[in-house]
Amino acid sequence: MRVLLIEDEPLLAEQVADGLRDQGMAVDVAADGLDGLHKAVTNPYDVVVLDRDLPRLHGDQVCTALAAADGTARVLMLTAAGEAADRVAGLTLGADDYLPKPFVFAELVLRIRALARRATNAPRVLRRAGLTFDTARRAVTRDGRTVPLTTKELAVLEILMSADGAVVSSEALLDRAWDEHADPFTATVRVTVARLRRKLGDPPLIETVVGSGYRL
Numbered sequence: 001m002r003v004l005l006i007e008d009e010p011l012l013a014e015q016v017a018d019g020l021r022d023q024g025m026a027v028d029v030a031a032d033g034l035d036g037l038h039k040a041v042t043n044p045y046d047v048v049v050l051d052r053d054l055p056r057l058h059g060d061q062v063c064t065a066l067a068a069a070d071g072t073a074r075v076l077m078l079t080a081a082g083e084a085a086d087r088v089a090g091l092t093l094g095a096d097d098y099l100p101k102p103f104v105f106a107e108l109v110l111r112i113r114a115l116a117r118r119a120t121n122a123p124r125v126l127r128r129a130g131l132t133f134d135t136a137r138r139a140v141t142r143d144g145r146t147v148p149l150t151t152k153e154l155a156v157l158e159i160l161m162s163a164d165g166a167v168v169s170s171e172a173l174l175d176r177a178w179d180e181h182a183d184p185f186t187a188t189v190r191v192t193v194a195r196l197r198r199k200l201g202d203p204p205l206i207e208t209v210v211g212s213g214y215r216l
Helices: 010-022 033-042 059-069 084-093 105-120 151-162 170-177 188-200
Strands: 002-006 026-030 047-050 074-079 097-100 125-128 131-134 139-142 207-209 213-215
Touching: 002 010, 002 033, 002 170, 010 026, 010 105, 026 033, 033 047, 033 059, 047 059, 047 105, 059 074, 059 084, 074 084, 074 105, 084 097, 097 105, 125 151, 131 151, 151 170, 151 188, 170 188, 170 213
Parallel strands: 002 026, 002 047, 047 074, 074 097
Antiparallel strands: 125 131, 131 139, 207 213
């Protein structure tokens, strides 16, 4: 899952981004509305976490622009404006969810995951080729055996399982499972897939399609 956090409070942005990364999400951060809107329309995000009171371009304008762009990213407003009228206004602008500050981090994570599933119509539990992946608990089993995976391996596996047998290119994996700082010329994807293939065990489940990508 790839998330864009648009938040102008540096400490809060850092804490939230680090926490979401610990949950296996790829997170980019923008400190103002203009930069946030630019990133949102040029990168394939699943969820945009948006503050309202932003410099350079107000969060309401960002939300309206994203709704008009008719993209696939879901918008979660995360803001100190928590009155009922504020929530109604935010949802009317096109936000998909609204969480007032202060907030409980575990609730933020659950709301982001729920929005991402809604965007892709993905079920909470993925099943394929003897694998079961509970995306909420971040737990994977193969034929009943628990498979311990790192957060990045979980992210790659979720993308491959959600593809339902289709080939996923290395570029698509890099876009969805890593943030904007990932170097596209490294072997990061190949190494991660190799580790994941080894941990899932035999017979191998992940097929390398030469010149195209990977398929589960």
